[in-house]
Amino acid sequence: MALPDVVVLFDVDNTLLDNDRVTADLKQHLRQEVGPKREELYWTIFEQLRRELGYADYLGALQRYRLEHPRDPHLLTVSRFLVNYPFAERLFPRAIEVVKHVKPWGRAAILSDGDVVFQPRKIERSGLFEAVEGRVLIYIHKEQELDDVEQRYPADHYVLVDDKLRILTAVKQRWGSRVTTVFPRQGHYAHDPEILRTFPSADLTIERIGDLLTVDRETMLAAAHDR
Template sequence: MLSDNASSVASVVFLLDVDNTLLDNDRFAADLGDTLEQAFGTTERDRYWAIYAQLRDELGYADYLGALQRFRTGLDNDPSLLQMSAYLLEYPFAERLYPHALDTVAHLRTLGPTAILSDGDVVFQPRKIQHAGLWKALRGEVLIYLHKQQMLVAMQQRYPAAHYVMVDDKPQILAEMKQRLGHKLTTVFVRQGHYAAAAPADLQPTPDLTIACIGDLRGRKLEDFLPDTPVISLRAD
């Protein structure tokens, strides 16, 4: 594993977000909402999402299982409640991978050490990564923090490198990471999912590379990610 070679310094390490970067988390959320509505009705579905939003504000990351724990209030005798944990933990995330996501991972691994750098809890997020097939594809090179943009020192200790490439659907996080790492980081913004669609156009610093979908990285060469590369925007055909 890459982490076993912590004493060596790679030239470039690629870091990949998960939700709406490698897999369609918006589709998962829609499926979850439909399942909640079918099992409990629209009022209870909306109550779950209100709990989820409150928890997200409190914690700073998505906590679907934590929201389910609070959601149980008043539903302890409903047999559908206990089925929801299985629904979440066994959800077929491999079916929600974006086209060519695994091909992209394989390609980037030919260019340099590659790892997942994600936000999330320590139960559901690892489970999601495993069920999607990403844990295996990345050979277990996975980091999950509460706020990854605040954990860049720890990330560099785990994966020392001369340069880093971060691929993410949230330009705000990319901007924060760029402010902290400067020219040592190349930021790649993937225009997928609702966060990307809602991103402010005037956010600074702007991403170094903007792509329409994760599969667009399959044809990129190592020099395309190195410092002093001009800002590039790619669009899907």
């Protein structure tokens, strides 16, 4: 019998890349450049925009911040900090190895939410764009675009690695046994007790992304059917 065609889909933020640490670095930079009051204003705008859009938009928040402080000379410094941030230094240990590890199973791709400028920049500068050979999908709400994912990367079986149980649950409801959901317990969402109470467990839970190096193809595919 022919082996099933597999596509492994990786989230980026807090899955392959430590985005909590990126945010902490940005907070420190903002505090130094614009002071605590304007830093607080930036994050207020950031959260407002996230509620409107459904994803984090760091540069979009900076644009709105500019509307309130159009003459602030520190804006360009903050913008440069974001655009030139060394994302490759914030990859979780062995993240690139994990992407290479799953390639014999089938194709590996990035499946992310985000804006159309900063998120692609992050993926490219981190080395993830090259690691997945340019197979990158970025949506506003990726769990709502699974038909497009299937059209672009058709497969018999999918593996989705994501730090958000909400996303894993939504995709599992849509794809059922055709997907193995993998939950790396990294980042603040993965340890939020309310989230853990609200959503069911994934097919496979790991403590860190590097743990996938110990999982083989057969175990991964069987995990979906076990549920």
